[in-house]
Amino acid sequence: MLRLELENISKQYPAVKANDRVSLRVQPGEIHAVLGENGAGKSTLMKIIYGAVRPDEGTMRFNGQPVQVASPAAARALGISMVYQHFSLFDTLTAAENVWLGLDRSQSLAEVSRRIGEVASVYGLDVDPQRPVHTLSVGERQRVEIVRALLTNPQLLILDEPTSVLTPQAVDRLFVTLRQLAAGGCSILYISHKLDEIRALCHHCTVLRGGRVTGEVDPTQETNASLSRLMIGAEPPPLQHRPAAPGEVALEVRGLTLASDTPFGTALDDISLQLRRGEIVGIAGVSGNGQQELMAALSGEDVRADADAVRLFGAPVGRAGPRARREQGLHFVPEERLGRGAVPTMSLAHNTLLTRGEALGRAGWLRTGAMRAQAAALIERFKVKAGGPQAPARSLSGGNLQKFIVGREIDARPRVLVVSQPTWGVDVGAASQIRAELLALRDAGCAVLVVSEELEELFELSDRLHVIARGRLSPSVPVAQATVEQIGLWMSGLWDAGPAATETAAAAP
């Protein structure tokens, strides 16, 4: 008997058919991957299974019984649990209290704490029930989420992109737990777009593209290339990465220490780095370890630093605003596209004005014709799929808007480009195009700094790598000499402590 069987599930949203006659069969005790790009319909499908979204058509059977899941509560009653990509924990409560909140009222807090201990010891999920969540590392928080899901004794556990916030070592530990769970008979739906992980972990894989199932395969028998073909229909062209020829120092950060200006932010602690023309330097790290704060200090959005702490071609700019730094050749691509890199309701033409002054006439007059022409040129050059220069930014898909924003900054011929999460949430085709553009920019003599949570991407793009952890920046290491294991260790903040590493140190303070 199948644990879960979906037959011809369809869901139509106003603009897009998120699921089109999707079928899915999960055996008991199977780790079943659902692979697909952003926007392929994975999340909608999981929400349908979990009762958060109603399908328009199709049937769902759970343990052979036809079911209509009306709500997440009904799903949990059936034995389906879900761990979301973004955690839903209260920072100020303890782990046990958070777990308790999600359960029915019949159990006492002490009882819940005891059961957490039991589950944790069975599955090697060490969680201290009494610790407040804000003191936990990201990996520990995820364990709290998983423990919370396990306390309902699920027969089916859904994990949505569970590794996107974990260090490589934490990923390994998670996999051990998941295999143990599956061996105990629990079925696991594992949503991801990371091919290596799926091949390492999963027994079976259903691939989605554009809302439809494009393949059902045994991932252990596939290669990354073959999975990638199923997922995007083609393989991305390999990047041409020539050796770098670094020139003069373009951007220099020296002893940058900055208290956080928000309660849950990360303070920067004595950060130093050098970025030369003609090289790409990558900064790895688990999110929330000071990336946001460092980017703001580099872009000029945060001007509290000492003037001398940030130098651009030798000139102190620590207190200069974004426009002054842009005039000196430093451009920045922020990680949030809508609302920061672009104004959602404004046209692409108007959005060029955020960082580009070419369409400004004398006395602050906007030359709308020039503005439209400039946006049209960007759309053309960077192959942005958009309704034209007048299309509002929010009408573009994430990948196309990212191409537009990255294009806008590259087209400005920056001398230094700082990019945060260049391909986050971007489909594979657009991602490889953006990476190729960044490499071309480097070869043209620009200094490029890339901050990313995707190690693969950093290894592909960078010439040298730093790691940021708890507001401190590691020394740099040439990519040719770096290993994933070493960088993963450094992501826990342990670059000067030697090998006695545990993952718990990767805490976001």
Added chain:
Amino acid sequence: MLRLEPRAQPSMAMSLASPLIALALTAVIAALLFVALGKDPVRGLSMFFFEPLNGLRPVTEVLLKATPLVLCALGLAVCYRSNVWNIGAEGQLLLGAIAGGGMALWLAESGFIGPRGAYAPLVLAAGVLGGMLWAGLTALLRDRFNASEILVSLMLVYVAQQLLNYLVFGPWKDPRGFNFPQTPTFDASTWLLPIARGMRLHWGAVVALVAIVVFWIFLFRSWRGYQLQVGGLAPAAARYAGFSSRQALWTALLISGGMAGLAGAMEAAGPLRQLTPHVSTGYGFTAIIVAFVGRLHPLGILLAGILLSMLLIGGELAQSRIGLPNALTGVFQGLLLFLLLACDTLIAHRVRWQGRRALSGRTVQ
């Protein structure tokens, strides 16, 4: 079963139709109110929508009242587009009247007597400065102490009213005014003159028309106007671009304060020609409705200003001709804004009829 469903794209057509639907619904509810009050609904509605436009004289009266509404609303539109919530245009208007009136009185006292209307520009300039000063207080408190501009600007309205009361009951009271709380009539050289003889409509209406054009250019063709709106629509994008939010706060408040002050000085130097405690009949508050009904767009504000002015005059007519309480005007204004906000839901959503089966399928996204 009716159901609201998000649209893929906000509807441009609905954005323009929404004020018209709201107006139609207001009229329907108004008609029902008239019936409930035992009046002929057709005659009642004609007081608001026909009589104010019936003839040259009523039309000039509509335009006379529309002038301060439009001037205030233009400034407010800049504020609201910048995400600065100034709801104290009434107070800024009163300060404009006080400053303009003070200038008029001072000129006469100091012996500056000229031809009719010669010093009107000075009076208006004083009004602009007065309004800017009052709005500047709000900006200062917001900037320095992070005080909510909504509360501060609103409360300063009452301070402004008390200041006006103090002046007309006290130091500025006309010694020959039979102890009425009013200043002496201004000298003719400080008057804002009527456009034609025997008409109350003054040249301020022309200024308002020019202002509409100027504000359109400012909002849609100027770098500064663009920066303000980026700050309003996406503060993080403004920070990323390097547009100063402090500058935006001050610019927006000073512009809207100046416009309200100008309107106040025009009221004092135009139709009133003296200060009384009743310089404004709530123009500054009505202008908030004008700004929103006009979609924060200069042309829309012109139409909305005329509409709200018709409601003001209609209320007076309904009172004098068919004995309806003047409070109806306020009721209609409130209804119109309320219904507009309700109708605006349809810009981003559409109503769908769904059968019983889907009733339980309320989706969560």
